[in-house]
Amino acid sequence: MSAAIGQPIDRVDGRAKVTGAGRYSAEIALPNMAYAVLVGAEVASGRVSALDTGDAERADGVLAVLTQLNLAKVAAQPPLFPSLFGHAAPGETFFPMQDEVVHYAGQPVAMVVADTLERAQHAAALVHTSYAEAPSRTTLDQGRDQAYEPQRIFGGLVPGRMERGDVDAGLAEAAVRLEATYRLAANHHNPIEPSATTAVWDDDQLTLYDATQGITATRLTVAALLGLPPTKVRVITRFVGGAFGSKAMVWPHVTLAALAARQVGRPVKLALTREQMFSSCGHREEQEQHLVLGASADGRVSTLRHHKLSATSPFDDWAEPSLNVAAQAYAYPNYQGVYRLVRTNTMTPTFTRAPGEASGMFALECAMDELADQLGVDPIELRLRNHADVDPISGNPWSSKGLRECYQRGAERFGWQGRNPAPRSQREGHWLLGAGMATAGYPVPAFPGLQPQRALARLYGDGSVLVQCGTQEFGTGVATAMTQVAADGLGVPPDRVRFQLGDTDLPNTSSAVGSAGAGMVSAAVNAAATALRDRLVAHAVADEKSPLHGADPATVVVRDGRMLLGDRPEVGETYGELLRRNFLEEADALGHWNPTGADTGYAMTTFGAQFAEVAVDADLGLVRVRRLLGVFAPGRVLNPKTARSQLMGGLLWGLGQALLEGTHMDSRQGRWANASLGDYLVPVNADAPDVDVELVEVRDDVVNPLGVKGVGEIGQVGVAAAIANAVFHATGRRVRDLPITVEQLL
Ligand code: MOS
Secondary structure (H helix, E strand, C coil): CCCCCCCCCCCCCHHHHHHCCCCEHHHCCCCCCEEEEEEECCCCCEEEEEEECHHHHHCCCEEEEEECCCCCCCCCCCCCCCHHHCCCCECCCCCCCCCCEECCCCCEEEEEEECCHHHHHHHHCCCEEEEEECCCCCCHHHHHHHCECCCEECCCCEECEEEECCHHHHHHHCCEEEEEEEEECEECCCCCCCCEEEEEEECCEEEEEECCCCHHHHHHHHHHHHCCCHHHEEEECCECCCCCCCCCCECHHHHHHHHHHHHHCCCEEEECCHHHHCCCCCCECCEEEEEEEEECCCCCEEEEEEEEEEEECCCCCCCCCCCHHHHHCECCCEEEEEEEEEECCCCCCCCCCCCCHHHHHHHHHHHHHHHHHHHCCCHHHHHHHCECCCCCCCCCCECCCCHHHHHHHHHHHHCCCCCCCCCCCCEECCEEEEEEEEEEEEECCCCCCCCCEEEEEEEECCCCEEEECECCCCCCCHHHHHHHHHHHHHCCCHHHEEEECCECCCCECCCCCCCCHHHHHHHHHHHHHHHHHHHHHHHHHHCCCCCCCCCCHHHEEEECCEEEECCEEEEEEEHHHHHHHCCCCEEEEEEEECCCCCCCCCECEEEEEEEEEEEEECCCCCEEEEEEEEEEECECCCCHHHHHHHHHHHHHHHHHHHHCCCECEECCCCEECCCCCCCCCCCCHHHCCEEEEEECCCCCCCCCCCCECCCCCCCCCCHHHHHHHHHHHHHCCCCCEECCCHHHHC
16 A cells, blocks of 8 residues: 555655755864865876975964875775675775875865864965876877776776677678767766765764765775774764765765864864865766667667777776666667776766766667668667567566657657658758657666665654664655655654654665665665564554454554554554553664665666757757656656656756766866866756656566666766757757767857
8 A cells, every 4th residue: 555655745854955954064063173175286197296384384273284294094995896885985996195196186185174164275275285297198089099998897896898699790791880989078976065074083983974975885985994993983964965976985085084083183074165076076987989780771770889988097997887778778689898998197987977878878879860860760660679678688578667658658748750850851040940869778776795775663652753764865855755655664644754864873775876775775664664564563463452453464454553454444543552552652673675686587777768859050059958858667656756856857967968068178287177167067947948757657576675766867868869869850960979069060
């Protein structure tokens, strides 16, 4: 029975967020607090040859100036691992200020701690550094000839090469071949809340107030770096103001804040500036993808060769897995995917907003559009002809799919039928109009090694419920959705439930990444709530004084906090009556769920279809997106209001990826040239078109107990391709580089 799940209820923390009552990590105020400011390397490669901290140390209010000369050495660095596992998750296998080597511009070389933020900022400007600069390499073009093929990428999770069938034979036999290279600029996440950590030591016990997508990963990472048992590190995160992957891994500044606080014996707040965010929390790497498609004359794609070349750091083999969903998007029997990397003087790239899917499906879905155009087949029809009825990678059935329905519903709602396929066929004054579409896909994470998810449900005698769960809220609405899950699991109204989160002292869950939060946490909350319900029902049927005494527990249902017989609703009692009669103040139960592994016998991926209508100024090359429609089949939707919001946000990310977002490297300086919100453009309301989201229902009994496949990131996947395809339809100009700029259309 589901009364609350599926309802579009308002955010339980909405009021706290809009009134400013919700506390973000940089807003934590503690008595006697000091402020840390980082000084970043001014060169991209070389050594710090001299450090003169005298002026800074003598400045008013300065408590410490820490550099590689006096900062404590960290204990062993944990291996690079994606945070979603629930293990330690350092963002890179490098910790700054341990020696004099400079690997990238902006790498912390000094940290100033003072009694006010302004004094710390002033003193930071007085730290004099000299460098023995070495030649740097910061772009793909500078390192193309030294690319290498890594064994594994993405924190070891993904092999560097995947093959099936025979690609050479498939391409030799193909009636039609399409070959194209797509280039994508680096992207930065740019959440509105910059990362911030406030660290406070109580004797040898460390508490961190941190803007993180993973409180447990933060605890484990900082504990490992400081050589402390995890029990000595507590992480508290009440609200996070957006993250999009930038707060998934645990970056060095978090541990630096802890080291600073220990050094000065006071609580220390370290908040990154917007500019520092560009060299402190990873990014989506600069990349290019080379695709070769082989197809029959009627458009059946037999073969895909998909090679990616991308920039990584000097020390980690990181690439986002751009090839993965593309590898299973259609039923090609012959496939080869290869990652190649170029070491550059940047920090290690990281998860960035549909990490891999957003870039890989851009390339594949543009290539499919090119093929459709070449063959004279409607783009949706081409995709239907290549529909993968089973997962082409494993041969396993899908746990659920719904993609055909997404195409169909999208085509109807968007008005795709009757579209004149000829480019430049529609005009409105000086605006050329075009419509494009693309497939979206995003995996439901399932790997061996995912940690158990836990939650605790406690019912009080008055019928109110506290659910405790060590997850974190970064804007998705998890507290609201989990309130609904707990309410239904226990059979109580949602307004009786309080969902407490954001503290490692609560039962632990994994990080909220990979669109996995709702699925994993709902499984734990559901387990706790139903375990408590079952315990109370068992108590009632065993209690001689209960009207339910002797009943079969399987025949008892709970509605509105009252246990009753399913076929005789007048027989029953409330949870509160049972507790009071037995002199119990409360009852509780712990629930846990072991995430679905890789061995279910099913392939688990969420699918959708994206549609875009654009207008391109024929004279000026300006692109205006007039309409976006995304249709998705994400399994069970816990709260359609928050789910829709998230998907709309994803569609707008896609608009940004298509037309605005690019971080540009000044390769002479080895620095990001546009490290500010004034120069790194993201869509604002004036850029936002009519954004429409539709949900297609699919039931999924495999992914997790409630069948939640997740909506966190799929909203972005395919949008850039749909827009680029619409630009082609409008103008006849095929742009293969992101972002699409005016220059490319003139
Ligand atoms: Mo998401 S980019 O996996 O936080």
